Amino acid sequence: MNRPPALRLAGSATIGGGRIFGPLALEAPAGEWTCLLGPSGVGKSTVLRLLAGLRDEVLFAGEAVAGDGETLSGRVALMGQTDLLMPWLNVTANVTLGARLRGRKEQRDRALEVLERVGLSGHAAKWPTALSGGQRQRVALARTLMEDRPVVLLDEPFSALDARSRALMQDLAAELLAGRTVLHVTHDTAEAARLGHHVLLMREGGLTSVTPPPGPIPRRYDAPDTLDFQGRLLRMLMEPA
Protein backbone atom coordinates (compact mmCIF):
# COMPACT_ATOMS: atom_id res chain seq x y z
CA MET A 1 0.00 0.00 0.00
CA ASN A 2 1.25 3.46 -0.91
CA ARG A 3 1.27 6.37 1.48
CA PRO A 4 -2.35 7.29 2.08
CA PRO A 5 -3.28 10.74 0.80
CA ALA A 6 -5.60 13.26 2.43
CA LEU A 7 -8.98 13.81 0.78
CA ARG A 8 -10.25 17.18 -0.21
CA LEU A 9 -13.65 18.06 -1.59
CA ALA A 10 -14.78 21.62 -2.21
CA GLY A 11 -17.73 22.82 -4.21
CA SER A 12 -21.43 22.30 -4.61
CA ALA A 13 -23.51 19.57 -6.19
CA THR A 14 -26.87 19.71 -7.94
CA ILE A 15 -29.05 17.09 -9.52
CA GLY A 16 -31.57 18.06 -12.17
CA GLY A 17 -31.33 21.69 -11.07
CA GLY A 18 -32.00 20.88 -7.40
CA ARG A 19 -29.30 21.54 -4.85
CA ILE A 20 -27.85 18.52 -3.05
CA PHE A 21 -25.21 20.25 -0.98
CA GLY A 22 -22.85 23.11 -0.87
CA PRO A 23 -20.95 25.13 -1.30
CA LEU A 24 -18.83 23.35 1.27
CA ALA A 25 -15.20 22.46 1.89
CA LEU A 26 -14.31 19.09 3.37
CA GLU A 27 -10.92 17.78 4.35
CA ALA A 28 -10.14 14.25 5.57
CA PRO A 29 -6.56 14.05 6.91
CA ALA A 30 -4.19 11.42 5.56
CA GLY A 31 -4.04 8.10 7.34
CA GLU A 32 -6.83 8.94 9.78
CA TRP A 33 -10.47 8.08 10.27
CA THR A 34 -12.95 10.86 9.52
CA CYS A 35 -16.65 10.43 10.19
CA LEU A 36 -19.10 12.42 8.14
CA LEU A 37 -22.19 12.51 10.33
CA GLY A 38 -25.52 13.92 9.39
CA PRO A 39 -29.22 13.25 8.91
CA SER A 40 -30.53 11.52 5.79
CA GLY A 41 -30.81 13.65 2.69
CA VAL A 42 -28.06 16.21 3.29
CA GLY A 43 -25.85 14.73 0.58
CA LYS A 44 -23.37 12.72 2.67
CA SER A 45 -23.42 9.81 0.28
CA THR A 46 -23.01 12.15 -2.68
CA VAL A 47 -19.78 13.45 -1.14
CA LEU A 48 -18.56 9.88 -0.91
CA ARG A 49 -19.65 8.99 -4.44
CA LEU A 50 -17.88 12.04 -5.83
CA LEU A 51 -14.65 11.00 -4.14
CA ALA A 52 -15.12 7.45 -5.45
CA GLY A 53 -15.44 8.78 -8.99
CA LEU A 54 -19.11 7.82 -9.32
CA ARG A 55 -20.55 11.14 -10.36
CA ASP A 56 -22.76 10.19 -13.32
CA GLU A 57 -26.06 11.68 -12.30
CA VAL A 58 -24.71 14.57 -10.23
CA LEU A 59 -23.63 17.96 -11.54
CA PHE A 60 -20.64 18.92 -9.41
CA ALA A 61 -18.93 22.29 -9.51
CA GLY A 62 -15.68 22.09 -7.62
CA GLU A 63 -12.95 19.59 -6.95
CA ALA A 64 -12.83 16.16 -5.30
CA VAL A 65 -9.16 15.29 -5.11
CA ALA A 66 -6.35 13.65 -3.19
CA GLY A 67 -4.22 15.93 -1.05
CA ASP A 68 -1.03 14.80 -2.77
CA GLY A 69 -2.26 16.05 -6.13
CA GLU A 70 -2.39 12.63 -7.80
CA THR A 71 -5.47 10.93 -9.13
CA LEU A 72 -7.73 9.05 -6.74
CA SER A 73 -8.66 6.43 -9.31
CA GLY A 74 -7.14 3.09 -8.34
CA ARG A 75 -6.41 4.25 -4.80
CA VAL A 76 -9.95 4.00 -3.41
CA ALA A 77 -11.94 1.10 -2.01
CA LEU A 78 -15.65 1.40 -1.32
CA MET A 79 -17.82 -0.41 1.20
CA GLY A 80 -21.51 0.30 1.27
CA GLN A 81 -24.58 -0.40 3.36
CA THR A 82 -25.43 -3.49 1.32
CA ASP A 83 -22.72 -6.14 1.17
CA LEU A 84 -23.01 -6.48 -2.64
CA LEU A 85 -21.86 -10.09 -2.51
CA MET A 86 -22.35 -11.98 -5.77
CA PRO A 87 -24.64 -14.94 -5.07
CA TRP A 88 -22.96 -17.06 -7.76
CA LEU A 89 -19.52 -16.78 -6.13
CA ASN A 90 -18.46 -18.42 -2.91
CA VAL A 91 -16.93 -16.43 -0.08
CA THR A 92 -13.32 -16.68 -1.29
CA ALA A 93 -14.27 -15.81 -4.86
CA ASN A 94 -16.24 -12.81 -3.59
CA VAL A 95 -13.20 -11.63 -1.65
CA THR A 96 -10.95 -11.89 -4.71
CA LEU A 97 -13.51 -10.25 -7.01
CA GLY A 98 -11.39 -7.16 -7.66
CA ALA A 99 -8.45 -9.11 -9.07
CA ARG A 100 -10.74 -11.11 -11.32
CA LEU A 101 -12.46 -7.98 -12.63
CA ARG A 102 -9.07 -6.46 -13.43
CA GLY A 103 -7.78 -9.63 -15.08
CA ARG A 104 -5.09 -10.19 -12.49
CA LYS A 105 -4.23 -13.43 -10.79
CA GLU A 106 -6.40 -14.14 -7.74
CA GLN A 107 -4.32 -14.34 -4.60
CA ARG A 108 -6.17 -17.15 -2.90
CA ASP A 109 -3.69 -17.51 -0.07
CA ARG A 110 -3.92 -13.86 0.80
CA ALA A 111 -7.73 -14.07 0.59
CA LEU A 112 -7.73 -16.90 3.14
CA GLU A 113 -5.44 -14.83 5.36
CA VAL A 114 -7.75 -11.82 5.13
CA LEU A 115 -10.76 -14.03 5.85
CA GLU A 116 -9.01 -15.27 8.93
CA ARG A 117 -8.41 -11.69 10.05
CA VAL A 118 -12.13 -10.89 9.77
CA GLY A 119 -12.92 -14.07 11.71
CA LEU A 120 -14.33 -16.15 8.86
CA SER A 121 -11.60 -18.73 8.37
CA GLY A 122 -14.06 -21.62 8.48
CA HIS A 123 -16.37 -20.06 5.91
CA ALA A 124 -14.10 -19.68 2.88
CA ALA A 125 -15.94 -22.20 0.70
CA LYS A 126 -19.48 -21.24 1.75
CA TRP A 127 -22.03 -19.46 -0.41
CA PRO A 128 -23.23 -16.00 0.60
CA THR A 129 -26.77 -17.31 1.18
CA ALA A 130 -25.43 -19.54 3.96
CA LEU A 131 -24.15 -16.55 5.95
CA SER A 132 -25.83 -14.21 8.44
CA GLY A 133 -26.05 -10.47 7.79
CA GLY A 134 -23.10 -9.78 10.06
CA GLN A 135 -20.99 -12.47 8.40
CA ARG A 136 -21.86 -11.14 4.96
CA GLN A 137 -20.71 -7.70 5.98
CA ARG A 138 -17.45 -9.26 7.24
CA VAL A 139 -16.96 -10.76 3.80
CA ALA A 140 -17.52 -7.30 2.32
CA LEU A 141 -14.90 -5.93 4.70
CA ALA A 142 -12.52 -8.71 3.64
CA ARG A 143 -13.15 -7.82 -0.01
CA THR A 144 -12.39 -4.17 0.82
CA LEU A 145 -9.16 -5.14 2.61
CA MET A 146 -8.19 -7.39 -0.28
CA GLU A 147 -8.19 -4.34 -2.55
CA ASP A 148 -5.46 -2.92 -0.30
CA ARG A 149 -6.18 0.66 -1.27
CA PRO A 150 -4.81 3.60 0.76
CA VAL A 151 -8.20 5.34 0.81
CA VAL A 152 -11.30 3.56 2.09
CA LEU A 153 -14.75 5.08 1.69
CA LEU A 154 -17.43 3.67 3.97
CA ASP A 155 -21.08 4.42 3.25
CA GLU A 156 -23.06 3.42 6.35
CA PRO A 157 -21.61 -0.08 6.18
CA PHE A 158 -22.85 -1.20 9.60
CA SER A 159 -26.25 0.48 9.73
CA ALA A 160 -28.23 -2.66 8.84
CA LEU A 161 -26.61 -4.77 11.58
CA ASP A 162 -27.91 -5.51 15.06
CA ALA A 163 -26.29 -3.62 17.93
CA ARG A 164 -23.88 -6.37 18.90
CA SER A 165 -22.71 -7.19 15.37
CA ARG A 166 -22.38 -3.48 14.72
CA ALA A 167 -20.09 -2.90 17.70
CA LEU A 168 -17.99 -5.93 16.74
CA MET A 169 -17.70 -4.77 13.16
CA GLN A 170 -16.71 -1.28 14.31
CA ASP A 171 -13.88 -2.76 16.38
CA LEU A 172 -12.77 -4.97 13.54
CA ALA A 173 -12.87 -2.22 10.91
CA ALA A 174 -11.00 0.23 13.17
CA GLU A 175 -8.29 -2.36 13.72
CA LEU A 176 -7.95 -3.53 10.13
CA LEU A 177 -8.24 -0.17 8.39
CA ALA A 178 -5.81 1.59 10.73
CA GLY A 179 -3.27 3.69 8.85
CA ARG A 180 -5.50 4.26 5.84
CA THR A 181 -7.40 7.41 5.05
CA VAL A 182 -10.95 6.52 5.94
CA LEU A 183 -13.99 8.65 5.19
CA HIS A 184 -16.97 7.10 6.91
CA VAL A 185 -20.45 8.35 6.17
CA THR A 186 -22.88 7.57 8.99
CA HIS A 187 -26.07 8.83 10.56
CA ASP A 188 -25.33 7.09 13.85
CA THR A 189 -23.96 9.44 16.52
CA ALA A 190 -22.74 6.50 18.64
CA GLU A 191 -20.74 5.20 15.70
CA ALA A 192 -19.17 8.58 14.96
CA ALA A 193 -18.32 8.99 18.66
CA ARG A 194 -16.53 5.62 18.68
CA LEU A 195 -14.66 5.72 15.41
CA GLY A 196 -13.81 9.25 14.27
CA HIS A 197 -10.37 10.74 14.74
CA HIS A 198 -12.28 13.62 13.24
CA VAL A 199 -16.02 14.15 13.15
CA LEU A 200 -17.61 16.39 10.59
CA LEU A 201 -21.23 17.27 11.14
CA MET A 202 -23.04 17.77 7.86
CA ARG A 203 -26.26 19.75 8.00
CA GLU A 204 -28.35 21.81 5.60
CA GLY A 205 -26.26 24.81 6.54
CA GLY A 206 -22.93 23.16 5.82
CA LEU A 207 -20.11 21.40 7.65
CA THR A 208 -19.10 21.79 11.30
CA SER A 209 -16.00 20.10 12.68
CA VAL A 210 -16.55 18.70 16.18
CA THR A 211 -13.53 17.68 18.24
CA PRO A 212 -13.87 14.17 19.68
CA PRO A 213 -12.35 13.04 22.98
CA PRO A 214 -8.61 12.28 22.76
CA GLY A 215 -7.23 8.76 22.56
CA PRO A 216 -7.03 5.91 20.06
CA ILE A 217 -9.98 4.46 18.17
CA PRO A 218 -12.17 2.54 18.54
CA ARG A 219 -13.25 4.28 21.73
CA ARG A 220 -15.06 2.16 24.27
CA TYR A 221 -18.80 2.33 23.60
CA ASP A 222 -19.54 2.68 27.31
CA ALA A 223 -16.75 5.09 28.28
CA PRO A 224 -18.15 8.28 29.84
CA ASP A 225 -16.38 10.63 27.43
CA THR A 226 -17.58 8.59 24.42
CA LEU A 227 -21.17 8.72 25.67
CA ASP A 228 -20.78 12.36 26.49
CA PHE A 229 -19.48 13.11 23.01
CA GLN A 230 -22.30 11.07 21.48
CA GLY A 231 -24.79 13.18 23.42
CA ARG A 232 -23.14 16.35 22.25
CA LEU A 233 -23.30 15.22 18.62
CA LEU A 234 -26.98 14.40 18.92
CA ARG A 235 -27.65 17.74 20.57
CA MET A 236 -25.96 19.50 17.69
CA LEU A 237 -28.01 17.46 15.20
CA MET A 238 -31.21 18.49 16.99
CA GLU A 239 -30.38 22.19 16.88
CA PRO A 240 -31.81 24.19 14.02
CA ALA A 241 -29.03 24.56 11.47
Added chain:
Amino acid sequence: MTRSFRIAAATLLGLAIWQAVVTLGELPRFILPGPLSVFATLWTSRALIAEHAVVTAVEVLLGLGLGAGLGFASAIALAASPIARSLLRPMLVFSQAIPVFALAPILTLWLGYGLWSKVAMALLIIYFPVTSAFFDALMRTPPGWLELARVMNATPGRVLWRLRVPAAMPGFASGLRLAAVYAPIGAIIGEWVGASQGLGYLMLLANGRAKIDLMFAALIVLAVLTLALHAAIDAVCRRLWDG
Protein backbone atom coordinates in the same frame (compact mmCIF):
# COMPACT_ATOMS: atom_id res chain seq x y z
CA MET B 1 -52.44 -32.29 -0.43
CA THR B 2 -49.14 -33.22 -2.01
CA ARG B 3 -48.17 -31.83 -5.38
CA SER B 4 -48.43 -35.13 -7.24
CA PHE B 5 -51.82 -35.83 -5.69
CA ARG B 6 -53.11 -32.45 -6.85
CA ILE B 7 -51.80 -33.04 -10.38
CA ALA B 8 -53.44 -36.49 -10.47
CA ALA B 9 -56.73 -35.05 -9.17
CA ALA B 10 -56.72 -32.25 -11.75
CA THR B 11 -55.96 -34.73 -14.54
CA LEU B 12 -58.82 -37.02 -13.46
CA LEU B 13 -61.19 -34.06 -13.25
CA GLY B 14 -60.22 -32.97 -16.76
CA LEU B 15 -60.78 -36.48 -18.13
CA ALA B 16 -64.14 -36.74 -16.36
CA ILE B 17 -65.33 -33.43 -17.87
CA TRP B 18 -64.15 -34.61 -21.29
CA GLN B 19 -66.05 -37.91 -20.97
CA ALA B 20 -69.12 -36.09 -19.65
CA VAL B 21 -69.17 -33.74 -22.64
CA VAL B 22 -68.96 -36.70 -25.02
CA THR B 23 -71.62 -38.74 -23.23
CA LEU B 24 -74.09 -35.97 -22.43
CA GLY B 25 -73.67 -34.23 -25.80
CA GLU B 26 -74.03 -37.57 -27.59
CA LEU B 27 -71.15 -36.55 -29.81
CA PRO B 28 -70.19 -38.97 -32.58
CA ARG B 29 -66.68 -40.43 -32.52
CA PHE B 30 -65.52 -38.50 -35.60
CA ILE B 31 -66.30 -35.16 -33.89
CA LEU B 32 -64.98 -35.79 -30.41
CA PRO B 33 -63.97 -39.24 -29.21
CA GLY B 34 -64.02 -39.94 -25.48
CA PRO B 35 -60.83 -40.32 -23.46
CA LEU B 36 -61.18 -44.09 -23.28
CA SER B 37 -61.18 -44.58 -27.02
CA VAL B 38 -58.33 -42.06 -27.40
CA PHE B 39 -56.22 -43.95 -24.88
CA ALA B 40 -57.11 -47.22 -26.58
CA THR B 41 -55.85 -45.78 -29.88
CA LEU B 42 -52.78 -44.42 -28.13
CA TRP B 43 -51.97 -47.94 -27.03
CA THR B 44 -52.74 -49.76 -30.29
CA SER B 45 -50.90 -47.16 -32.42
CA ARG B 46 -48.04 -46.67 -30.00
CA ALA B 47 -45.33 -47.72 -32.46
CA LEU B 48 -46.62 -45.35 -35.13
CA ILE B 49 -47.00 -42.45 -32.71
CA ALA B 50 -43.60 -43.03 -31.14
CA GLU B 51 -41.93 -43.05 -34.53
CA HIS B 52 -43.39 -39.64 -35.36
CA ALA B 53 -42.86 -38.30 -31.84
CA VAL B 54 -39.12 -38.99 -32.09
CA VAL B 55 -38.95 -36.92 -35.29
CA THR B 56 -40.76 -34.00 -33.67
CA ALA B 57 -38.66 -34.26 -30.50
CA VAL B 58 -35.44 -34.06 -32.52
CA GLU B 59 -36.73 -31.02 -34.39
CA VAL B 60 -37.74 -29.33 -31.15
CA LEU B 61 -34.48 -30.04 -29.34
CA LEU B 62 -32.34 -28.89 -32.26
CA GLY B 63 -34.42 -25.73 -32.66
CA LEU B 64 -34.31 -25.09 -28.94
CA GLY B 65 -30.55 -25.55 -28.71
CA LEU B 66 -29.75 -23.45 -31.75
CA GLY B 67 -32.31 -20.75 -30.92
CA ALA B 68 -31.14 -20.49 -27.32
CA GLY B 69 -27.50 -20.29 -28.41
CA LEU B 70 -28.28 -17.65 -31.02
CA GLY B 71 -30.44 -15.71 -28.57
CA PHE B 72 -27.70 -15.85 -25.93
CA ALA B 73 -25.11 -14.52 -28.39
CA SER B 74 -27.42 -11.81 -29.76
CA ALA B 75 -28.36 -10.54 -26.32
CA ILE B 76 -24.69 -10.27 -25.35
CA ALA B 77 -23.84 -8.45 -28.58
CA LEU B 78 -26.74 -6.06 -27.97
CA ALA B 79 -25.74 -5.48 -24.35
CA ALA B 80 -22.06 -5.03 -25.14
CA SER B 81 -22.29 -2.65 -28.05
CA PRO B 82 -24.42 0.49 -28.42
CA ILE B 83 -23.84 0.28 -32.18
CA ALA B 84 -25.26 -3.23 -32.26
CA ARG B 85 -28.20 -1.95 -30.22
CA SER B 86 -29.02 0.87 -32.59
CA LEU B 87 -28.68 -1.35 -35.68
CA LEU B 88 -30.10 -4.67 -34.53
CA ARG B 89 -32.86 -3.71 -32.15
CA PRO B 90 -35.20 -2.19 -34.77
CA MET B 91 -34.60 -5.25 -36.97
CA LEU B 92 -35.38 -7.51 -34.07
CA VAL B 93 -38.63 -5.72 -33.30
CA PHE B 94 -39.57 -5.61 -36.99
CA SER B 95 -38.93 -9.34 -37.31
CA GLN B 96 -41.47 -9.84 -34.54
CA ALA B 97 -44.08 -7.96 -36.54
CA ILE B 98 -43.94 -10.75 -39.15
CA PRO B 99 -46.03 -13.70 -37.96
CA VAL B 100 -43.71 -16.71 -37.92
CA PHE B 101 -46.62 -18.75 -39.33
CA ALA B 102 -46.41 -16.73 -42.53
CA LEU B 103 -42.76 -17.69 -42.95
CA ALA B 104 -43.35 -21.43 -42.75
CA PRO B 105 -44.08 -21.94 -46.49
CA ILE B 106 -40.98 -19.92 -47.43
CA LEU B 107 -38.81 -21.88 -45.03
CA THR B 108 -40.14 -25.10 -46.54
CA LEU B 109 -39.29 -23.75 -49.97
CA TRP B 110 -35.77 -22.82 -48.91
CA LEU B 111 -34.90 -25.70 -46.63
CA GLY B 112 -37.03 -28.50 -48.07
CA TYR B 113 -39.55 -30.89 -46.57
CA GLY B 114 -37.08 -32.48 -44.21
CA LEU B 115 -35.86 -31.77 -40.72
CA TRP B 116 -34.27 -28.35 -41.16
CA SER B 117 -37.31 -26.31 -42.14
CA LYS B 118 -38.96 -27.40 -38.86
CA VAL B 119 -35.81 -26.73 -36.86
CA ALA B 120 -35.70 -23.27 -38.41
CA MET B 121 -39.34 -22.66 -37.43
CA ALA B 122 -38.71 -23.69 -33.83
CA LEU B 123 -35.57 -21.57 -33.79
CA LEU B 124 -37.33 -18.50 -35.16
CA ILE B 125 -40.22 -18.77 -32.75
CA ILE B 126 -38.01 -18.94 -29.66
CA TYR B 127 -35.22 -16.60 -30.78
CA PHE B 128 -37.01 -13.39 -29.79
CA PRO B 129 -38.26 -14.43 -26.32
CA VAL B 130 -34.81 -15.76 -25.38
CA THR B 131 -32.95 -12.73 -26.74
CA SER B 132 -35.38 -10.29 -25.22
CA ALA B 133 -35.51 -11.87 -21.75
CA PHE B 134 -31.72 -12.21 -21.55
CA PHE B 135 -31.03 -8.76 -22.99
CA ASP B 136 -33.41 -7.08 -20.54
CA ALA B 137 -31.70 -8.85 -17.66
CA LEU B 138 -28.26 -7.86 -18.98
CA MET B 139 -29.32 -4.22 -19.00
CA ARG B 140 -30.68 -4.43 -15.46
CA THR B 141 -27.56 -5.34 -13.51
CA PRO B 142 -27.98 -3.92 -10.00
CA PRO B 143 -26.23 -0.50 -10.09
CA GLY B 144 -24.42 -1.18 -6.80
CA TRP B 145 -22.49 -4.05 -8.40
CA LEU B 146 -21.53 -1.95 -11.41
CA GLU B 147 -20.32 0.86 -9.16
CA LEU B 148 -18.29 -1.56 -7.06
CA ALA B 149 -16.71 -2.84 -10.28
CA ARG B 150 -15.93 0.72 -11.38
CA VAL B 151 -14.22 1.57 -8.11
CA MET B 152 -12.25 -1.67 -8.52
CA ASN B 153 -11.06 -0.41 -11.94
CA ALA B 154 -12.63 -3.35 -13.76
CA THR B 155 -12.30 -3.60 -17.53
CA PRO B 156 -15.57 -3.42 -19.53
CA GLY B 157 -15.14 -6.88 -21.01
CA ARG B 158 -14.67 -8.45 -17.60
CA VAL B 159 -17.61 -6.52 -16.18
CA LEU B 160 -19.70 -8.06 -18.94
CA TRP B 161 -18.53 -11.66 -18.54
CA ARG B 162 -17.92 -11.82 -14.82
CA LEU B 163 -20.69 -9.59 -13.57
CA ARG B 164 -23.44 -8.76 -16.03
CA VAL B 165 -23.74 -12.19 -17.65
CA PRO B 166 -23.86 -14.21 -14.40
CA ALA B 167 -26.21 -11.66 -12.87
CA ALA B 168 -28.52 -11.99 -15.90
CA MET B 169 -28.68 -15.79 -15.95
CA PRO B 170 -32.08 -15.89 -14.19
CA GLY B 171 -33.38 -13.76 -17.08
CA PHE B 172 -31.89 -16.19 -19.58
CA ALA B 173 -33.57 -18.98 -17.61
CA SER B 174 -37.00 -17.38 -17.92
CA GLY B 175 -36.37 -17.01 -21.67
CA LEU B 176 -35.53 -20.72 -21.84
CA ARG B 177 -38.68 -21.69 -19.96
CA LEU B 178 -40.79 -19.80 -22.51
CA ALA B 179 -38.75 -21.35 -25.29
CA ALA B 180 -39.51 -24.85 -24.01
CA VAL B 181 -43.22 -24.18 -24.56
CA TYR B 182 -42.85 -22.27 -27.85
CA ALA B 183 -40.39 -24.51 -29.65
CA PRO B 184 -42.88 -27.40 -30.16
CA ILE B 185 -45.37 -24.91 -31.64
CA GLY B 186 -42.77 -23.92 -34.21
CA ALA B 187 -41.98 -27.51 -35.13
CA ILE B 188 -45.66 -28.41 -35.48
CA ILE B 189 -46.38 -25.44 -37.73
CA GLY B 190 -43.45 -26.48 -39.87
CA GLU B 191 -44.83 -29.99 -40.11
CA TRP B 192 -48.28 -28.77 -41.05
CA VAL B 193 -46.94 -26.76 -43.94
CA GLY B 194 -45.02 -29.61 -45.44
CA ALA B 195 -43.62 -32.79 -44.00
CA SER B 196 -43.67 -36.53 -44.34
CA GLN B 197 -43.15 -37.34 -40.69
CA GLY B 198 -43.60 -35.89 -37.21
CA LEU B 199 -46.54 -35.51 -34.84
CA GLY B 200 -47.89 -32.46 -36.72
CA TYR B 201 -47.85 -34.45 -39.94
CA LEU B 202 -49.55 -37.39 -38.21
CA MET B 203 -52.27 -35.17 -36.78
CA LEU B 204 -52.99 -33.64 -40.16
CA LEU B 205 -53.05 -37.07 -41.76
CA ALA B 206 -55.36 -38.51 -39.08
CA ASN B 207 -57.64 -35.51 -39.33
CA GLY B 208 -57.92 -35.90 -43.09
CA ARG B 209 -58.88 -39.54 -42.72
CA ALA B 210 -61.39 -38.81 -39.95
CA LYS B 211 -59.28 -40.77 -37.46
CA ILE B 212 -60.02 -38.22 -34.78
CA ASP B 213 -59.01 -40.57 -31.96
CA LEU B 214 -55.54 -40.90 -33.50
CA MET B 215 -55.34 -37.15 -33.86
CA PHE B 216 -56.16 -36.68 -30.17
CA ALA B 217 -53.70 -39.40 -29.21
CA ALA B 218 -50.93 -37.58 -31.11
CA LEU B 219 -52.02 -34.29 -29.53
CA ILE B 220 -51.78 -35.79 -26.04
CA VAL B 221 -48.30 -37.12 -26.75
CA LEU B 222 -47.27 -33.70 -28.03
CA ALA B 223 -48.60 -32.01 -24.89
CA VAL B 224 -46.84 -34.50 -22.64
CA LEU B 225 -43.58 -34.00 -24.53
CA THR B 226 -43.88 -30.22 -24.15
CA LEU B 227 -44.61 -30.49 -20.44
CA ALA B 228 -41.68 -32.84 -19.95
CA LEU B 229 -39.37 -30.47 -21.83
CA HIS B 230 -40.54 -27.54 -19.75
CA ALA B 231 -40.12 -29.47 -16.52
CA ALA B 232 -36.62 -30.60 -17.50
CA ILE B 233 -35.49 -27.09 -18.41
CA ASP B 234 -37.10 -25.68 -15.29
CA ALA B 235 -35.24 -28.23 -13.14
CA VAL B 236 -31.90 -27.42 -14.80
CA CYS B 237 -32.42 -23.65 -14.48
CA ARG B 238 -33.46 -23.96 -10.86
CA ARG B 239 -30.42 -26.02 -10.06
CA LEU B 240 -28.04 -23.64 -11.80
CA TRP B 241 -29.52 -20.27 -10.98
CA ASP B 242 -31.89 -20.71 -8.06
CA GLY B 243 -35.01 -20.13 -10.13
